[in-house]
Amino acid sequence: MPPPDAWPLPLDSGQVYAVVDTLATETGNAAYAALSVNDPSLLAGVANILDTGLKGSASGYARTVQHTDKFFVHYFTRDCSVLRGVPGGPENCTRITTGLLPSRANTSAEGDPALHGAFMASLRDYVKPGTERGPDSTKLLTPRILAFTQPAK
Numbered sequence: 001m002p003p004p005d006a007w008p009l010p011l012d013s014g015q016v017y018a019v020v021d022t023l024a025t026e027t028g029n030a031a032y033a034a035l036s037v038n039d040p041s042l043l044a045g046v047a048n049i050l051d052t053g054l055k056g057s058a059s060g061y062a063r064t065v066q067h068t069d070k071f072f073v074h075y076f077t078r079d080c081s082v083l084r085g086v087p088g089g090p091e092n093c094t095r096i097t098t099g100l101l102p103s104r105a106n107t108s109a110e111g112d113p114a115l116h117g118a119f120m121a122s123l124r125d126y127v128k129p130g131t132e133r134g135p136d137s138t139k140l141l142t143p144r145i146l147a148f149t150q151p152a153k
Contacts, residue, residue, distance in 0.1 A: 008040040008118035011096055012104050014150035016077040019121050020058075021143035023072045025051040029135040030125035035074055037094060038120040039101050041111030045122075046100045049074055060087025076121060082150050121145060 009017060024030035035054060037047040054072035062068045075083055075093040083089030096119055102109035104117025123143050125135040 008115055008120055009145070009147070010104070010118050011076075011078055011101065012117040014078075014082075016075060016082060016148040016150060017121070018146040018148070019072075019074050019076070019123070019143055020146065021072060021123060022070055022141050023051060023054055024125040024135050024140065026055065026070050027139065029128055029139050031127045031129050033123065033125045035072075036122045036124065037076065037096060037100065038122055039111065039115075040118055040120050041102070041109075041113070041115035047094060047096075049094060057088050057092040076119065077150075079150075 009015065019035060022029075024033050030051075033051040033054070035049045036045045038044065039046050054074060056069070058065065058068040058071040058073045061073070065071070073088055073092060075086075075089070076096055077083070077093065078096055078098075080090045080093035080095045083093055098106065101119050102111070102116045106116055107113050109116055121143075125140070127133070128135050
């Protein structure tokens with residue numbers, strides 16, 4: 001069974017997700033990395049955030065966390081404006097529009113209707129520098145996805 005963070009995550013009830021992990025390009029464990037938004041209803045990627053876009057995203061937490069240059073924090077939600085006042089808020093957020101991923105109410109969209117209104121995040125680290133292999137798995141942390149729900153208006 002996949003870990004809960006690997007399951008499709010719902011989006012249509014005001015959820016906000018923060019993906020937190022080490023940035024392998026900054027730890028020397030990958031030549032490049034990407035965080036992607038995947039549509040589970042089609043088993044397809046719909047958006048990517050490259051390591052250059054993740055770099056520095058944890059700096060807003062430097063007062064309480066050491067070595068923020070080695071980590072990233074990236075948010076996913078339908079409305080990034082709700083992150084105003086959150087360290088790194090809207091500028092480190094991917095707005096998942098219904099054009100990227102259909103809402104759960106859209107039964108005519110392509111893909112499995114039971115998975116509409118949900119997404120999956122995927123982190124990819126590519127080729128450890130100086131090798132022909134992927135990153136050293138003993139030097140990777142398991143990404144964490146923190147889930148929040150926007151207060152009702």
